[in-house]
Amino acid sequence: MRGPPARHPDEQREQLPAVEGTIADAAELKVGDRVVYPNQGVCAVVGVEEKDIAGQKLQLVRMQREEDGAAVLVPKNKVPSIGLRRVATGAQMEGVFHYLAAQFDDPELDWKVRHRDNADRLIAGGVLGVAEVVKGLHSLSRIRPLPTKEREQYDNARHLLVHEIAVSLGVPAVLAEDYVDFALMPPAGVKFDLKPPPKPVLLPSRPKKRRPAAGEGEDDLGLGDLGLDLDLAGALEGGAAVPGADVPGAEGEEAEGGEAHAEGEGAEPAREAPEAAPEAEGEDEEAPARPAKAKAGKAKPAEKAKAPPRAKAAAKPKAAAPKAAARKPAKAAAKPAAKRGGKKK
Amino acid sequence: MIRIVTLDRIDPSDVAALSGTLYRAFGVGTEYAGDKPAPPEAELKDGRLEALKLLREAPHVRSLPDDKVLYITSAPLALKAGPLGEPPCFGFADFGGERAVITTAKLPARGVSEASVEAWRKRLAREAIHALGHTWDLHHCYDAKCAMHPSWSQGLPERPDSELCVFCREKSERKIRLAKT
Numbered sequence: 001m002r003g004p005p006a007r008h009p010d011e012q013r014e015q016l017p018a019v020e021g022t023i024a025d026a027a028e029l030k031v032g033d034r035v036v037y038p039n040q041g042v043c044a045v046v047g048v049e050e051k052d053i054a055g056q057k058l059q060l061v062r063m064q065r066e067e068d069g070a071a072v073l074v075p076k077n078k079v080p081s082i083g084l085r086r087v088a089t090g091a092q093m094e095g096v097f098h099y100l101a102a103q104f105d106d107p108e109l110d111w112k113v114r115h116r117d118n119a120d121r122l123i124a125g126g127v128l129g130v131a132e133v134v135k136g137l138h139s140l141s142r143i144r145p146l147p148t149k150e151r152e153q154y155d156n157a158r159h160l161l162v163h164e165i166a167v168s169l170g171v172p173a174v175l176a177e178d179y180v181d182f183a184l185m186p187p188a189g190v191k192f193d194l195k196p197p198p199k200p201v202l203l204p205s206r207p208k209k210r211r212p213a214a215g216e217g218e219d220d221l222g223l224g225d226l227g228l229d230l231d232l233a234g235a236l237e238g239g240a241a242v243p244g245a246d247v248p249g250a251e252g253e254e255a256e257g258g259e260a261h262a263e264g265e266g267a268e269p270a271r272e273a274p275e276a277a278p279e280a281e282g283e284d285e286e287a288p289a290r291p292a293k294a295k296a297g298k299a300k301p302a303e304k305a306k307a308p309p310r311a312k313a314a315a316k317p318k319a320a321a322p323k324a325a326a327r328k329p330a331k332a333a334a335k336p337a338a339k340r341g342g343k344k345k
Numbered sequence: 346m347i348r349i350v351t352l353d354r355i356d357p358s359d360v361a362a363l364s365g366t367l368y369r370a371f372g373v374g375t376e377y378a379g380d381k382p383a384p385p386e387a388e389l390k391d392g393r394l395e396a397l398k399l400l401r402e403a404p405h406v407r408s409l410p411d412d413k414v415l416y417i418t419s420a421p422l423a424l425k426a427g428p429l430g431e432p433p434c435f436g437f438a439d440f441g442g443e444r445a446v447i448t449t450a451k452l453p454a455r456g457v458s459e460a461s462v463e464a465w466r467k468r469l470a471r472e473a474i475h476a477l478g479h480t481w482d483l484h485h486c487y488d489a490k491c492a493m494h495p496s497w498s499q500g501l502p503e504r505p506d507s508e509l510c511v512f513c514r515e516k517s518e519r520k521i522r523l524a525k526t
Contacts, residue, residue, distance in 0.1 A: 101429060138487055155484060158484050174437060178427070182430070187433055188499050192429050
């Protein structure tokens with residue numbers, strides 16, 4: 001089984017379907033209800049009270065965290081936006097355990113992406129989101145020890161999951177933790193009859209600040225806006241071909257490298273799950289600072305997938321290289337050796 | 346203070362060795378509080394003791410706030426089955442509470458040789474640290490060398506260490522420092 005998919009590319013957070021049991025209106029809350037406050041744990045609703053804060057009269061929902069009795073006050077109008085939800089049902093919990101016990105061999109290796117996604121999952125992902133964090137970090141810990149921050153995040157996620165399971169199944173927390181680890185690390189000889197795990201949590205996309213790699217985004221230099229018709233690829237090849245004339249492999253290597261890069265990116269949507277496919281493109285569009293183009297790219301993701309421009313650009317130099325080399329053979333021969341292939345060596 | 350209560354007969358030298366290891370693990374004094382009978386309410390038909398009931402009905406031991414009581418039994422313990430079945434039970438504890446129980450039934454045979462007795466004591470200490478760790482709010486740890494790693498895990502070494510990892514030790518130390526007494 002693959003790990004949780006990448007962020008949902010197109011939809012805004014508001015458009016994503018709410019996690020099951022999310023409380024959309026404070027009027028739904030009654031005294032004595034048990035709710036889950038994201039990142040805080042299971043709380044019991046104590047009542048609604050009015051408080052005078054900075055000259056404003058605010059209606060606050062008072063809750064009490066079950067674990068330690070800490071008081072939690074939430075403005076009534078903020079209830080829908082903080083992700084307050086009901087304690088997971090038995091059916092949801094069963095799905096969580098089947099998810100925990102399923103094979104998982106694909107942890108996210110980029111720590112920045114992983115940490116951010118995990119933080120989002122803990123807040124907006126419901127009980128399954130918390131389970132995804134625990135399972136994701138647990139499988140990562142099998143590869144290498146977790147760094148301190150993530151070790152803490154793992155412990156927090158485990159704490160939240162264990163307590164919600166304990167409340168949902170009506171068992172002590174230690175027993176709930178035994179259930180979790182029985183699923184995560186089954187003893188020798190134990191095999192579970194697993195059902196298909198629930199659909200992974202979808203997370204909203206975020207603007208990504210990514211520095212374009214060398215050679216990437218050649219067609220986004222804005223030269224088209226200047227009205228100049230430059231054969232940029234040809235000019236670059238001409239320059240590169242001079243020193244490379246003696247060493248044909250070098251030019252070929254460069255072109256192949258570029259192609260491989262383009263192929264790698266083009267092939268990504270095919271390897272990834274269907275939901276993840278537009279993500280790579282979203283990333284490509286967001287990196288250059290050209291909103292109009294980005295919009296156009298978002299509007300037609302399928303077209304781009306068919307003909308990735310970078311793949312074409314990368315393929316071009318291969319054919320152009322021999323031409324350029326043929327154009328200036330004498331000059332190339334006249335240049336000193338040190339100037340010729342300094343970098344290529 | 347950790348108070349050890351035996352629900353079945355256990356060699357006093359084993360209890361003394363356990364006290365020393367617990368002191369080294371948590372930096373808290375340990376005392377043997379005597380031998381008490383297991384509560385009959387916790388007994389199941391198959392001869393096992395129900396861990397949850399055992400903790401509730403266990404004989405009371407005089408203790409101060411923040412003291413922890415560790416019960417040791419030789420009878421196998423049973424847990425309520427979960428969504429995927431009943432996990433193996435080496436011990437049980439109140440999370441953040443004051444009582445914990447461990448069983449020697451699942452440990453390897455004690456033997457008579459010095460090496461096997463030493464290995465048995467080490468394993469007993471590991472289970473005791475694990476159960477008491479839960480009473481200091483410690484969760485299970487993914488590090489197979491840590492005493493908080495699940496006892497049934499396939500990653501557990503054949504002779505596991507009776508020590509906490511750095512993260513778990515620091516967490517327990519913080520908890521112990523916050524104790525009122």
